[in-house]
Amino acid sequence: MDIVQDQTAAATVPGASTPAPAGEPAARVVTRDVSVFYGQKQALFDVSIDIPDRSVTSFIGPSGCGKSTFLRCINRMNDTIDGCRVSGIVELDGEDINRPDLDVVELRARVGMVFQKPNPFPKSIYQNVAYGPRIHGMTRNKAELDEIVVTSLKRAGLFEEVKDRLDQPGTGLSGGQQQRLCIARAIATRPEVLLMDEPCSALDPIATAIIEELIDELRENFTIVIVTHSMQQAARVSQKTAFFHLGKLIETGDTEQIFTNPRHEKTQDYITGRFG
């Protein structure tokens, strides 16, 4: 089955996730009719989407279209905003994450996040990466922690650059290095899904290229969702693309198809640069 659905189609298949046919990667994250309200204002309207395992899915759309808001539904970061309310179903591996008895702390260990601006903690590089495993109590001793830190930094492609100054503050790194440090920090807890909210918007082109390369490598082990305002980036790094406009999911599909043969007129207009 084609996981591409437009909104009206999604509405006819409410609730549970559909098993994926052979040949297609299984859907890790499945959402149905997700709406988000900030106080009285509705920011997101009935979004239903399936996000496939171990691939990169990108969310594109003009600013203020709700793509970041939707991303934050997947690890319930919207809980931290006063007056924000989410309705609909978000499932991770078939488990409803908005269930009242679900522990967000545990959820966020499974669904990591990288933010728009690099936000290393005011601690050493080592402590930044060790933060997640340490608070979650994932390691039994220092040696294990060391190992996790080193491997995570290696995975994030930062190890060679910082191996001699692990005890220096993470805030002293360059912007691109800081963002890779944040990625290392996020993958140190071994999340199953990695959410990236415009991870390159504060970086220069060279740093951006490095991160994009990194994302491509990480795809082997993680399910990645990336929000980006750059269509080129979406085209370069993602296998699936979803287009948002005014709080609605307009169209999702294989990246190639979206960029070469969009079904929806608005998508067409956006990717050809008529608005946005």
Add this chain to the structure above:
Amino acid sequence: MSDAAFGDIDNRSNKELRELVHKNLAGRHRREAIFRTLGIAAIAAALGFVIILFGIMLSKGLPAFWQANVHTEVYFDPDVIKGGPKPVQEAGQSDADYQQKVLAWQRTVTLSNWNNLVEQSVRRLAPDLEVEKRDVLAIITSAARFDLRDMYVNDTSLLGKTIPVALLASADADNWVKGKLPRDLPDERQQLSKGSRDLADRLLTDGSMTFDFAMHIFTNVDSRSAPASAGLAGAFMGSLYMMLVVIVLAVPIGVASAVYLEEFAPKNRWTDLIEVNINNLAAVPSIVFGLLGAAVFINYFGLPRSAPLVGGLVLTLMTLPTIIIATRSSLRAVPPSLRQAALGLGASRTQTVFHHVLPLTFPGILTATIIGVAQALGETAPLLLIGMNAFIANIPSSPLESATALPVQIYLWQGNENRHFFEGRTSAAIIVLLALMIVLNAIAIFLRTRLEKRQ
């Protein structure tokens, strides 16, 4: 997800890790709950302090606003009152001569035995009780005789008449009937003799002694000899003069400095220095300003000690930083686009600031002023050093006369030996002071919301 995902990181499976995380959750949430409870406890403690402080001041101070009065009749006995009729101004007599005669007459009147009148009017309420004169007088404030004298001096036709009066009970009698002292203390430890105590009890039970609102707290000045009739009027005027000096000096100077620093000053070392200096002055202990006042205003410039003018000057210097800092922050809140618009239309910098920027900051300046004045109103320590803790029995008629201030009066009263009476009196003065500050702040909030709405 297969273990191969992180197979090279360590040999534990993802499932194992998830279980480890899960196992730790309970402890982490418990620590979270403890931390949160600590936060609530801190808030509760802070709120509790506010409530306890206000509760204690109110419970101690409010009863002091109602003082025991003895309601009786006084007979202006012509045999007791000396001095004869009040002199009248004769034709051809100069004003000065007449004034002198009147004063001499008043002196004679004062020398009459007014205490006899007081004693008799109290005695007539309990004619059967055998008490000594001393004991009768002990339950009435010693200022009562001057009140009777003033009544007579103002209206000599009272001579030979009997009219109803309310005589203020003495501090000791007030303590006794309010039960501030244990009733079972032995005689030698009681402040009042047995006769006085019985008399007071008798008057209280037969209803001629009642608790009336003590208006004189607001209209009388401090008194040493008659603590029951001591009031705040002198301190109130002293504080008022100081506040006037502060408003007249601190507001224009403070606003002018803020305008200069924020709108005109070039950003260089000199203005940096002024800035650091002002921030530092805001944190200099108030008592240091008192030392400055004593050394410079009193010793060097020779201004009078205990004068509200000097107090006002010291408080002005102390409040200046507050006003400057607050005014600057409201100037900073005016959007730069407004200045650019005015400058773009050809207004000079001065015109821009005074015609367009400053009017917008009016609510902010007002709030800053009231905050500063409230701070100055409550300040005690520097005033002690410039002699405003002297006992003053007059209402000052100018800022150059000796005076005291509300907080200093509180300081003086709390040190009075008659603890039982003055604890209530001090708390009452504190209630007045706190009420004034609350009123000031309420006015500030009210005006600010009104002005901001209008803009």
Add this chain to the structure above:
Amino acid sequence: MNALLIAALLLVLLSVSYQMGWSRSRKLADTTGERLHSRPVYHGAFVAIWAILPALLVLGIWAIFSKSASEAYILSQLPPEVSTGPQGEMVGAIERVKSIANGFGVVGEADPTESAAASAYSQFRTLTTLVVIAVSAGLGVLGLFWAHSRVAHRFRARNSVETAVRIALIACSGIAILTTLGIALSLIADAVQFFSFVNPLDFFFGTVWNPRFQSTGADAVGQYGLLPLLWGTIMVSGIAMLVAIPVGLMSAIYLSQYADYRVRNVVKPIIEVLAGIPTIVYGFFALVTVGPFLTGIGNVFGLDIRATSALTAGIVMGIMIIPFISSLSEDILHQVPRAMRDGSLGLGATKSETIINVLVPAALPGIVGAVLLAVSRAIGETMIVVLAAGNSPVLRLNPAEPVSTVTVTIVNQLTGDADFTSPQSLVAFALGLTLFAMTLVLNVVALYIVRRFREQYE
């Protein structure tokens, strides 16, 4: 009377000069039809400034020197032995002459020389007053005409007025500097005088405080050891910080991270009420409530806690400082970027883990600055310790015993009847200088740290 008259004259001069400048420029514009550089109000203001300033200047100089001038004149009228006699008698003689001249009269018969001096002085006074008024009026009118003659089309009156306004503004902001200078100079001058009586080493390192008053004997200078007072100050401030830091910081954390806005809008102003309460009220509260309460608690546990002690004063001072720490820390916690908090929460940290591991370390410099400011406030606090610390300047380690502090001692030494030039009084300035230096260092360091912190996140 004189003052009112002079004020009225000045007002007249002000309005006349303003009016003259205004109407002249107006006429110029009307008759020639040519455009003026500045509007008539500025011409009016220009003329008014030039008329008033010289007049005010003369009056100001007179106000400063009139007292010493008249005293010098009286002395010159009195027999020469008066001016060579002791200081006290000279001042008394001058006062007597002044009283006679004012018509108050003096106690006892007036000496003929005094009466003569008084009448001469009274003439002198009238004369000088007239001369000063005449000179100031004359200069004012001169200034008026000079300024008036400059009113012309091309004359840039607005620029001149604005320069004057700017000079006035600069003068006003200079007052802050003058205040600091005044504090520093007066404290240093009197402290130096004190150190001529007492060796600075004995002052700064002495362990005994016993300033005998002069009545006990002429040679009794007393002992002025600073250490007992300093120790008392440190102990009381330390206890205050032990109360204020945990409560203030936790309140700030709870209000900024946990409480929803409705709770915050109610609780925050109530806590800030604590900051507005005059310190004398806290002192009284400590004296009548907290002290006896602590003694009671001590009795329950068999401890001897004195009602007025370092503990009483410290606890109440801590309550006073709570809002100071809580509102400053809350501000600072708000300045830590939200992204930092989200980063930690996004990794699955609980709120308390985020606060303890990320927010507080990030805000630490700012919080340290706030605490330093609070310490500076605590060591300078006076009324609470005056009432509740027990005033006992002895070196003691036990906080349940009475102590004395630097501020208390300043009050004690200056509110007595001691002569202002005696070491007993002058020591207050040496203590004040110590206090000022301590708070100055704390404030400057704290303000620097807070400023650096703010810049880091801007």
